[in-house]
Amino acid sequence: MRVKYLFFTIIFLLSCSTHNITNSHSGFIQIKGSDTIINAVQRLAEEFMEEYPYIFVAVTGGGSGVGIASLINKTCDIATASREMTLKEIILANNRGIYPKEHIVAYDGIAVVVNHNNPIDKLTIEDLHNIFTGKVDNWQNFSWEIKKIVTLSREVNSGTHMYFKEEIVKLGNKNSKEEFSAQTLLLSSSQAIVEEVVNNIYAIGYLGMGYLSDRIKPVKIGKNNEFYPPQIEYISNGKYPLSRPLYFYTNGEPEGIVKLFVDFVFSSKGQKIFFEAGFVPLKLDVY
């Protein structure tokens, strides 16, 4: 009797699913990584779960390094990153039978931010290099008050930290031995940088464009006397100098439900979410 009941239940469930076969996928996707895009990825996951109610997507942050480390340690399906994997990481991954596949999902601009009461509104790449390496450590050098510059950075597990180190501290030269000044405060989240900039008029920090708000002031950045603010139009036409791709890493070609999610991210709906969260989508026609 009971067996018969079970049999009918299964038939019933199967017949239900044929109505809606695309949404019958089920499973669990674990996504870990970059804090820069965590809000956007969270939104993507929510929209995705609405379309595929039997797939659960868990999103956690911690930094690009954390995501890549967990991909290598096999504790996540997709690692999000705001920097490329290093050769060292790829070798470590290969040694463990993981073959990371890179997907560029959107672009991001790095904004340099100061307090609203700070009169400085534009800086060159050279200025930023001098400030963050500690070669120039007083606002007096920028014809403002005689006050020490308080430089703020993310922790070393941040992809934004790595990007800023390559582009500003090392000025794009891989063999450079330059380091962040030892005086630099290493804060554990982008939000902590926002709070310190709001509270301290002598502070200067950097963060992903998604964290810009009215409470802090982005500085225009330039090369060769042309200065541009961190806005989507100047990033997409390549005029703003601090921009970078954002990555998803999967183990090999994505398969099954992971592929569904990656395809969703590339769809115009997914790209629109990136745009709404303040990032630059791959195709510019979504807005």
Add this chain to the structure above:
Amino acid sequence: MCIRKLKESVIEFFIKISGFIIILFVFLIFLFLLKDTVLLFKDFTFKEFIFGKRWLPISEPPHFGIIPLLLGSLYVTFFATIICVPVGIASALFIAEIAPKFLRNILKSFIEILASIPSVVLGFIGIVWLGPFLKDTLKLNTGMCGLTGSFLLAFMSLPTIISISEDAIISVPKSFKEAAFGLGATRWQTLWRVVLPSASSGIIAAIMLGIDRVIGETMVVMMVTGNAPLVPKSILQPLRTLTATIAGEMGEAISGSEHYFALFAVGLILFIITFIINFLSVLLLNRSKK
């Protein structure tokens, strides 16, 4: 009769086993840390680790010098101790000896509430209020400095220090005080010359436990001390502690990499420090008992 004896020996056996298990755990933790620490020194010299002044874990080549982190932890702990010991002992004396009974009950329950505040809440208060306040009053460059951390840690270790020293003070025999009063001593003289010295072993234990709590605390220091890995010259500078380094970097370190082993080495150093503090407190306790 026989059953009773058997019962007793079984219970005795279990108590013995629990005691030994604790020793075994401590020993295993030590071995566990040591096992991974040793791997760091395959391609990194011990001297560079202990005397190195630069902590740059993701540079090429990486530097794992522990001096800035060690000094960071010691600075924060030292100043937190300076703040919390006098305040803690004074409050304990007040609660145990001076306060009227109703006030004593109110104070004690508030101290219990104080002990239950999660450290992340204190860290948040540090970022939003205490840091900016210290920055403005002391005219600092930034409120994210060692002193902010020391204040919050002192605040966190107060409940431990107060409740344990209060117990010690209360357990001083009444006859001691009566004898002092009988000899014509004032209340202050009695407290300072009789009660405090006879409660000293308990108070020292309280202080040591408080220090243990301060040096092992992670969340608060990670949130408010700025985490700059420079060799601190003053408590008013940003600094980076041993615990914040492990917490901040462990997620990113790939297991089996040099960085990962270096963090274990940091953990071992922390373990050794707390071990020394405990050892000293036992030594002091024994001495004061004699």
